[in-house]
Amino acid sequence: MKYVDEFRDPEKAQFLLTEIRNLMPNLLKGRTTPIYIMEVCGGHTHAIFRYGVETMLPDGIELIHGPGCPVCVLPMGRVDDCVALAHMPGMIFTTFGDAMRVPGSKESLLQAKANGADVRMVYSPLDSLRIAKENPDRQVCFFALGFETTMPSTALTVLRAKKEGVHNFTLFCNHITIIPTIKAILDSPDLQLDGFLGPGHVSMVIGNSSYRFIAEHYKKPLVIAGFEPLDILHGIWMVLKQIAEGRTEIENQYNRVVPNGGNTVALDAIGKVFELREFFEWRGLGSIDHSGVRIRDEYSEFDAERRFSVPALKIADPKSCQCGEVLKGVIKPWDCKVFGRDCTPETPLGALMVSSEGACAAYYQYGDIEKVHDTRALVEEMV
Amino acid sequence: MSTVVEAAAKNGKPRHRGKVRVPTITLAHGGGGKAMHDLIDDIFLDAFDNEGQAPLEDQARLSLADFAAFGDRLAFTTDSYVVKPLDFPGGNIGKLAICGTINDLAVGGAKPLYLSCAVIIEEGLPVETMRNVARTMAATAAEAGVKVVTGDTKVVERGACDKLFINTAGVGVIREGVDLGVDKARPGDVILVNGLLGDHGAAILNARGDMSLTTAIDSDCAALHGLIDTLLSAVPRTRFLRDATRGGLATVLNEIAEAAQVGIEIYEDRTPIRSEVKGFCEILGLDPLYLANEGKIVCVVPAEDAETALAALKSHPLGKGSARIGEVTDHRPGRVVMQTVFGGRRIVDMLIGEQLPRIC
Numbered sequence: 032m033k034y035v036d037e038f039r040d041p042e043k044a045q046f047l048l049t050e051i052r053n054l055m056p057n058l059l060k061g062r063t064t065p066i067y068i069m070e071v072c073g074g075h076t077h078a079i080f081r082y083g084v085e086t087m088l089p090d091g092i093e094l095i096h097g098p099g100c101p102v103c104v105l106p107m108g109r110v111d112d113c114v115a116l117a118h119m120p121g122m123i124f125t126t127f128g129d130a131m132r133v134p135g136s137k138e139s140l141l142q143a144k145a146n147g148a149d150v151r152m153v154y155s156p157l158d159s160l161r162i163a164k165e166n167p168d169r170q171v172c173f174f175a176l177g178f179e180t181t182m183p184s185t186a187l188t189v190l191r192a193k194k195e196g197v198h199n200f201t202l203f204c205n206h207i208t209i210i211p212t213i214k215a216i217l218d219s220p221d222l223q224l225d226g227f228l229g230p231g232h233v234s235m236v237i238g239n240s241s242y243r244f245i246a247e248h249y250k251k252p253l254v255i256a257g258f259e260p261l262d263i264l265h266g267i268w269m270v271l272k273q274i275a276e277g278r279t280e281i282e283n284q285y286n287r288v289v290p291n292g293g294n295t296v297a298l299d300a301i302g303k304v305f306e307l308r309e310f311f312e313w314r315g316l317g318s319i320d321h322s323g324v325r326i327r328d329e330y331s332e333f334d335a336e337r338r339f340s341v342p343a344l345k346i347a348d349p350k351s352c353q354c355g356e357v358l359k360g361v362i363k364p365w366d367c368k369v370f371g372r373d374c375t376p377e378t379p380l381g382a383l384m385v386s387s388e389g390a391c392a393a394y395y396q397y398g399d400i401e402k403v404h405d406t407r408a409l410v411e412e413m414v
Numbered sequence: 415m416s417t418v419v420e421a422a423a424k425n426g427k428p429r430h431r432g433k434v435r436v437p438t439i440t441l442a443h444g445g446g447g448k449a450m451h452d453l454i455d456d457i458f459l460d461a462f463d464n465e466g467q468a469p470l471e472d473q474a475r476l477s478l479a480d481f482a483a484f485g486d487r488l489a490f491t492t493d494s495y496v497v498k499p500l501d502f503p504g505g506n507i508g509k510l511a512i513c514g515t516i517n518d519l520a521v522g523g524a525k526p527l528y529l530s531c532a533v534i535i536e537e538g539l540p541v542e543t544m545r546n547v548a549r550t551m552a553a554t555a556a557e558a559g560v561k562v563v564t565g566d567t568k569v570v571e572r573g574a575c576d577k578l579f580i581n582t583a584g585v586g587v588i589r590e591g592v593d594l595g596v597d598k599a600r601p602g603d604v605i606l607v608n609g610l611l612g613d614h615g616a617a618i619l620n621a622r623g624d625m626s627l628t629t630a631i632d633s634d635c636a637a638l639h640g641l642i643d644t645l646l647s648a649v650p651r652t653r654f655l656r657d658a659t660r661g662g663l664a665t666v667l668n669e670i671a672e673a674a675q676v677g678i679e680i681y682e683d684r685t686p687i688r689s690e691v692k693g694f695c696e697i698l699g700l701d702p703l704y705l706a707n708e709g710k711i712v713c714v715v716p717a718e719d720a721e722t723a724l725a726a727l728k729s730h731p732l733g734k735g736s737a738r739i740g741e742v743t744d745h746r747p748g749r750v751v752m753q754t755v756f757g758g759r760r761i762v763d764m765l766i767g768e769q770l771p772r773i774c
Binding site for chain 1: 624625689692693696698699701754755756757758759760761763766767770771772
């Protein structure tokens with residue numbers, strides 16, 4: 032495949048791995064723990080498992096799979112609100128595919144669909160707007176979620192709906208922002224992190240200046256990286272090199288896509304339509320100040336939360352789940368009490384088992400092969 | 415029950431055949447009266463007319479001697495076909511219903527002989543759509559050398575089914591000496607496939623038109639009994655064959671690993687997938703290893719027969735793209751592991767539910 036295979040070249044990978052191995056002795060001198068690098072973005076987590084990147088790294092480097100899977104961090108109460116909206120008479124509820132399986136307290140959207148709700152999978156919010164125009168006598172609600180990556184397309188859809196005077200279209204806004212979340216992770220007292228792989232697609236929208244505080248205040252290196260396995264390996268090498276040279280900087284490995292200033296057209300659209308919420312609830316991490324956005328008053332007619340009554344109940348995460356600790360890298364997925372036993376991709380208890388971008392589901396399905404194997408054998412013995 | 419197959423002649427005189435004179439099928443066509451007989455005459459008998467079958471009976475009557483001539487065991491299978499859309503690049507639901515059941519017989523080492531065809535039609539289906547599907551079925555069966563000898567027609571209310579559901583059952587005869595089984599894979603065995611994977615799944619998703627992608631991908635829908643016959647003649651010791659339909663290659667490999675309690679190791683760079691399908695999967699966040707195929711088999715053969723088997727597969731038009739994609743191992747029984755193009759390793763697990771496109 033043109034423009035893709037180049038970024039999956041095993042020879043170049045071996046070259047980078049040699050460079051990484053050469054850095055390790057110095058990096059580990061005087062340390063009792065490995066180097067911990069967090070990839071913030073779920074897309075990175077997916078690619079790391081898809082290509083077995085983690086299985087190629089030398090000992091002494093551990094990847095922490097961070098909170099950047101928007102499907103995983105959605106709290107159960109919000110899913111219940113989706114299900115309630117989907118069950119409203121006459122409602123067509125539209126969603127991205129991988130949000131269908133996220134468990135609510137009673138039903139997922141997939142179950143709601145089986146129980147009679149008109150839930151339709153779309154690939155873009157514009158598909159949802161089109162469905163609204165084709166069904167003028169019905170309400171159409173789009174389940175908007177994701178970080179700054181998906182926010183611009185939602186914002187542009189709202190702007191278009193307003194311009195075209197589409198009155199039967201709303202969105203249930205669950206967009207979240209990355210920066211406050213990284214800050215919350217950095218402020219957590221039990222954290223051990225040496226550096227970050229920054230999210231490529233989010234950065235394509237927001238640019239790289241927003242990350243400066245991570246290097247300046249928290250003294251951690253961050254390298255914005257692309258999503259092909261070579262990008263990721265290259266990004267890891269750049270983080271390690273910064274540590275080795277005693278630098279803490281924001282660097283851009285993904286400069287073929289990420290402009291330093293971000294995408295001003297996208298940022299304008301986001302700014303027009305959305306404003307920060309005081310706080311937003313995250314599954315596994317709790318409430319984080321200014322980490323979510325909502326629709327501005329000028330566009331309130333498109334806000335499902337204001338237009339319809341949603342239950343808006345807060346549902347606590349199951350007590351046995353240790354998603355928060357996994358997200359922060361305090362424990363590994365297989366250290367969680369319920370991993371692979373009560374919590375599996377079929378019957379996920381915790382957020383991280385929900386989407387293939389979630390750390391636990393990724394380990395369960397793609398596996399750090401030896402560890403998963405051992406854990407499963409252990410689980411089978413225990414059952 | 416009503417027979418689809420009737421003799422064209424009764425008491426030596428040609429029976430007058432009914433005609434459907436309306437454009438759409440209605441509940442009247444399922445009512446058992448004249449409208450139903452017209453539908454059967456005009457669509458199904460017209461397509462499946464078989465000489466020598468018992469006239470106007472509720473069952474096909476098949477000679478045991480005909481079976482015994484081909485082998486020592488009967489193979490019997492059934493499958494239902496519910497594809498959306500009914501027509502797709504590379505085939506339609508009718509072609510699928512014939513090929514799918516032929517393949518289910520053939521992967522057991524059987525020579526497919528007779529099929530049934532039962533249709534459940536949603537009222538409102540255009541008569542021409544049904545006629546086109548029936549004709550495709552007849553042509554596909556004729557080409558494959560199997561006969562559709564009995565059938566049934568039901569019409570249900572709008573919403574009770576989606577346009578058209580087809581069930582085909584099939585019987586075939588397993589040749590003596592062939593004994594294929596999912597639990598027969600042994601460490602050291604070699605895994606082969608007969609060509610590019612994921613075409614059918616990608617073609618169907620693409621044909622639904624939700625993605626507005628212009629890439630043309632044809633379904634690989636094909637009857638594989640000829641190919642399988644070629645393979646089994648060359649390598650009678652073949653351990654196991656399965657068509658990689660729903661759930662794709664990954665699912666079949668997991669079934670083998672689980673049933674035979676062996677490990678399986680495959681190589682991403684040797685697994686044939688066309689770049690259009692790869693690109694399609696990249697865009698949607700799907701994994702081609704789980705995409706459905708309708709013309710691809712996974713073969714497990716002893717290592718010493720691997721070259722012979724590969725050459726046999728490649729000698730057949732439906733096996734030109736055959737490849738050796740991996741091995742059976744004694745490492746981690748029950749697990750499928752893939753060596754990625756990048757040089758890493760990952761587990762290829764059974765799919766949990768349906769594959770859902772990823773958000774970003």
